[in-house]
Amino acid sequence: xxxxxxxxxxxQEEVFPAxxxxxxxxxxxxxxxxxxxxxxxxxxxxxxxxxxxPGELFVIRNAGNIVPPFGRQPGGVTATIEFAVVALGVRxxxxxxxxxxxxxxxxxxxxxxxxxxxxxxxLAQADATRRLVRENYETAGEAExxxxxxxxxxxxxxxxxxxxxxxxxxLARGDLSLYGWIYDIGTGQVDSFDAGRQRYVRLDGTSLPHxxxxxxxxxxxxx
Numbered sequence: 001x002x003x004x005x006x007x008x009x010x011x012q013e014e015v016f017p018a019x020x021x022x023x024x025x026x027x028x029x030x031x032x033x034x035x036x037x038x039x040x041x042x043x044x045x046x047x048x049x050x051x052x053x054p055g056e057l058f059v060i061r062n063a064g065n066i067v068p069p070f071g072r073q074p075g076g077v078t079a080t081i082e083f084a085v086v087a088l089g090v091r092x093x094x095x096x097x098x099x100x101x102x103x104x105x106x107x108x109x110x111x112x113x114x115x116x117x118x119x120x121x122x123l124a125q126a127d128a129t130r131r132l133v134r135e136n137y138e139t140a141g142e143a144e145x146x147x148x149x150x151x152x153x154x155x156x157x158x159x160x161x162x163x164x165x166x167x168x169x170x171l172a173r174g175d176l177s178l179y180g181w182i183y184d185i186g187t188g189q190v191d192s193f194d195a196g197r198q199r200y201v202r203l204d205g206t207s208l209p210h211x212x213x214x215x216x217x218x219x220x221x222x223x
Contacts, residue, residue: 022054032058035084037077037157038096039065039103043185046096058084064103065095067157068125070164078164085166085176093161096181097154104149108133129153151200154180155193158211174215 016023036046037060046057060080068077084090097104106113106123107130113120133148140148158180161167170176180193182200191200194209201209 019054026055030055030058030088032056032084032088032090034058034092034094035060035081035090036094036096037061037065037067038094038183039063039098039101041098041101041103044096044098044183049183049188049190058088058090062122063119064101064107064123064126064153065097065157066103066122066126066153067095067160067164069160081161081164082166085164085170091175092177092179093167094179094181095154095157095161096183097150098183099147099150099185101146101150104129104153105146107153108145108149126153126156129156132156151182154182155211158193162213171213172215173217177210177212179209180211 032055034057036050036057038044038046040061040063046052046059047054050057058080060077062077066077067081068075070078081093084093103123106116106119107126110120110123110130113123129149129152132152133145137145137148158178161178162171167176171178180200181203182191184190190203192203192209193199193211194201195211195213196209201207203209
């Protein structure tokens with residue numbers, strides 16, 4: 001805890017004064033461009049590996065970077081997505097998984113979660129991921145299965161995003177872009193799903209592969 005207090009003091013004495021103008025501007029309100037949905041894992045720090053400034057990312061974090069499908073029962077993730085899209089007007093949504101994800105290991109082996117029934121119930125919302133991997137990666141070893149869970153889960157959650165009314169509406173008219181990322185903790189590399197090629201590709205700064213569905217209601221598509 002003392003380490004955190006020392007960090008707070010350094011922020012107040014050194015970091016905040018250097019960015020005082022930015023924080024004074026942010027004190028009047030926020031207008032982030034991107035909703036970043038990622039895992040609660042302590043090793044995943046999106047502001048750090050994207051080198052984002054305060055106010056740029058609106059972040060949702062939970063075990064397994066899960067986006068529950070839209071339903072009548074409201075939840076924190078659903079409400080936060082709706083707020084980000086409708087009230088804040090974000091133009092981009094990133095679902096970011098990561099290597100060595102404990103949530104995905106637990107989803108792959110639910111029998112190991114008997115002492116964590118709440119965790120098991122939360123991860124059950126991603127059962128489509130578990131079934132997809134179990135039925136389509138039959139010859140894979142354990143490490144390959146975990147990697148497949150991590151990669152396929154991001155794609156499943158992107159599909160779940162499309163069930164949210166605010167997201168579906170803006171996707172249909174081309175006002176929102178979706179991205180599926182995998183962050184490698186050990187190397188710092190990020191792979192992004194390319195909808196055109198139907199596979200993950202390395203983000204190298206020369207292109208921006210995305211997972212956005214075709215905008216059916218864009219003006220050019222209505223002529």
